[in-house]
Amino acid sequence: MLIFRLFSVITLVLLNGCADSPAKPDTSEELAAPVKIVETKEKSQEKELKSSIDPDVLFMLLTAELAGQRGQYNIALEGYMEAAKRAHDPKFAERAAMIAMYMKDEHKTNDAVALWLRLDAKNQTARKLAALSALKAGDKKTAVEHLNMLLAADPAGFESALLELAGVLQKNGKTTAVNDALDTLAMQHPDEAAIYFVQSLLAMQNKDKALAEAKIEQALRLRPDWDKALVFQAQIAAFSGDMTKAKTLLKEAALKYPGNNKINKMLAQVLIKAENYEEAIKVYQDMIAVDPKDMESRFALGLVHLQLDQDDQAEDVFEKLLEQPEWRYQASFYLGKIEEKRGHVAKALVWFDGVVDGPLAFDASISAISLLAKDKQFDEAGSRLRLLQSKFPKQKPRLVLMQAELYSQQKQYDQAFKLLTQALVDFPDQKELLYTRALVAEHIDRADIVESDLQKILTMEPDNVEALNALGYTLLDKPGRYAEAEKYLQHALRLAPDEAVIIDSYGWLQFKLGNNEKALEYLQQAYEKQPENEIAAHLAEVLWALGRKDEARKLFNKAVKNAPDDEYLLDFQRKILNGAPE
Numbered sequence: 001m002l003i004f005r006l007f008s009v010i011t012l013v014l015l016n017g018c019a020d021s022p023a024k025p026d027t028s029e030e031l032a033a034p035v036k037i038v039e040t041k042e043k044s045q046e047k048e049l050k051s052s053i054d055p056d057v058l059f060m061l062l063t064a065e066l067a068g069q070r071g072q073y074n075i076a077l078e079g080y081m082e083a084a085k086r087a088h089d090p091k092f093a094e095r096a097a098m099i100a101m102y103m104k105d106e107h108k109t110n111d112a113v114a115l116w117l118r119l120d121a122k123n124q125t126a127r128k129l130a131a132l133s134a135l136k137a138g139d140k141k142t143a144v145e146h147l148n149m150l151l152a153a154d155p156a157g158f159e160s161a162l163l164e165l166a167g168v169l170q171k172n173g174k175t176t177a178v179n180d181a182l183d184t185l186a187m188q189h190p191d192e193a194a195i196y197f198v199q200s201l202l203a204m205q206n207k208d209k210a211l212a213e214a215k216i217e218q219a220l221r222l223r224p225d226w227d228k229a230l231v232f233q234a235q236i237a238a239f240s241g242d243m244t245k246a247k248t249l250l251k252e253a254a255l256k257y258p259g260n261n262k263i264n265k266m267l268a269q270v271l272i273k274a275e276n277y278e279e280a281i282k283v284y285q286d287m288i289a290v291d292p293k294d295m296e297s298r299f300a301l302g303l304v305h306l307q308l309d310q311d312d313q314a315e316d317v318f319e320k321l322l323e324q325p326e327w328r329y330q331a332s333f334y335l336g337k338i339e340e341k342r343g344h345v346a347k348a349l350v351w352f353d354g355v356v357d358g359p360l361a362f363d364a365s366i367s368a369i370s371l372l373a374k375d376k377q378f379d380e381a382g383s384r385l386r387l388l389q390s391k392f393p394k395q396k397p398r399l400v401l402m403q404a405e406l407y408s409q410q411k412q413y414d415q416a417f418k419l420l421t422q423a424l425v426d427f428p429d430q431k432e433l434l435y436t437r438a439l440v441a442e443h444i445d446r447a448d449i450v451e452s453d454l455q456k457i458l459t460m461e462p463d464n465v466e467a468l469n470a471l472g473y474t475l476l477d478k479p480g481r482y483a484e485a486e487k488y489l490q491h492a493l494r495l496a497p498d499e500a501v502i503i504d505s506y507g508w509l510q511f512k513l514g515n516n517e518k519a520l521e522y523l524q525q526a527y528e529k530q531p532e533n534e535i536a537a538h539l540a541e542v543l544w545a546l547g548r549k550d551e552a553r554k555l556f557n558k559a560v561k562n563a564p565d566d567e568y569l570l571d572f573q574r575k576i577l578n579g580a581p582e
Helices: 027-031 055-069 073-087 090-102 106-119 124-136 140-153 155-171 175-188 193-205 209-222 227-239 243-256 261-273 277-290 295-307 311-321 328-341 345-353 361-374 378-391 393-409 413-426 431-443 447-460 465-477 479-495 500-512 516-529 533-545 549-562 567-577
Strands: none
Touching: 055 073, 073 090, 073 106, 090 106, 090 124, 106 124, 124 140, 124 155, 124 175, 140 155, 140 175, 155 175, 155 193, 175 193, 193 209, 193 227, 209 227, 227 243, 227 261, 243 261, 261 277, 261 295, 277 295, 295 311, 295 328, 311 328, 328 345, 328 361, 345 361, 361 378, 361 393, 378 393, 393 413, 393 431, 413 431, 431 447, 431 465, 447 465, 465 479, 465 500, 479 500, 500 516, 500 533, 516 533, 533 549, 533 567, 549 567
């Protein structure tokens, strides 16, 4: 239920001033009003003059503006470039650069940015664009020159500038160029912690944990109390699965910065991941005590209570969040989940139906339909599902799966199979659709489809545990293919050794092979982990085969009392118990 979220490694930030489309000048203000002319170098010491734009330049700007409005960007670009050269005004060069970027013409962008820098050498946006261009082109020398100028002009903003560049280049697959430039820069500025910090971010993005740790340690040696670096050092440990180290680092950081919510929230997330839920609750409660308006921590606290089945405490938290408009719908969703757990169908539906907007609106609708299906209100569930299909057309695969589930619950397997087959025409490689059709095909004796769909999934994803288990288990109905079944099930068991259904499948294979004692060992282990009906039926049959019939009957009676209509238990009853001598 709880999702472990860590802060993103690199935030992709657009460069300042880089719009998606070229900005259009306001002709009523910019062009009609007098514009200050940047004087030539030779006249820089003379008294600054103010005058109107030269008529020729004004004509160029008007022509460029009209061309831009008509989508004639080449003409617009040339007009702004020429105006910039004649008027010596960097604003016109900036406009030209924006148009060239919109056109995705690197050569013209470089020309415009170069002119922009000649007219305004201190402009940080122009300098970042120049560095970006050099990095994209693999021109390390020029890139380092621009980065040095960025550092000299704005040491405090240098880290942000590096992150912007790294984010854009990462998106374009050019991280090697950034790393090479940063290595050179680090040699030139060995005391600049921001360089090592960004190198650590990039290394972690490239899944090089050792390099990431080394670089963040270099950054912290230079700035031991840098909160952002301390947090990222803990993130590296968390991403690598070392929750103990992450927890230790964050606790140390929290002592240094007791009021830093970023550190405390990440500590709570790590505690949740490590299943230290009570500690996480204490961290959230402390943050809320300091800042009662911290609704994000309140919401997270409610989720942790829910994870611990502390439904009353969770309910208190979510009911208070109903008073906050931005949290109302999320709180309603989880209040619905609480009522669903309590078996209060009508109350749960009221809460789910109240989620009419926000990120959980679709999930609330699906939860309501699922709840109606469990309550065997199939007509209402189907009606809601049809409305949902028109409201959320992009969710078609998931809605098809839900409809197939409704059909299956009503044992309308032919309709479910037909629906899934039609959906696979539009989504032929959708693994969930393939897997579900394989399960449905088993009910209509289409063993060929079962195998082909599962094989297709494994072709796309050889380590798909569900498909490996399902295919291996399916092959147990074919005595001549036990060796193949064992191959798939052993592979699944290696990937998920603690998964009860896989342990059950492997135990059932052993029974088919005649290894009854070994089968019993695996099936007892599976049943202890997950006492569900199919596993109970398998275990009872093995106990019966071993002559432990009283234990088998006792297990069966216990299971069938809770699930009198279960097909696996009824099958055991038909095959084994009916007619068996007392």
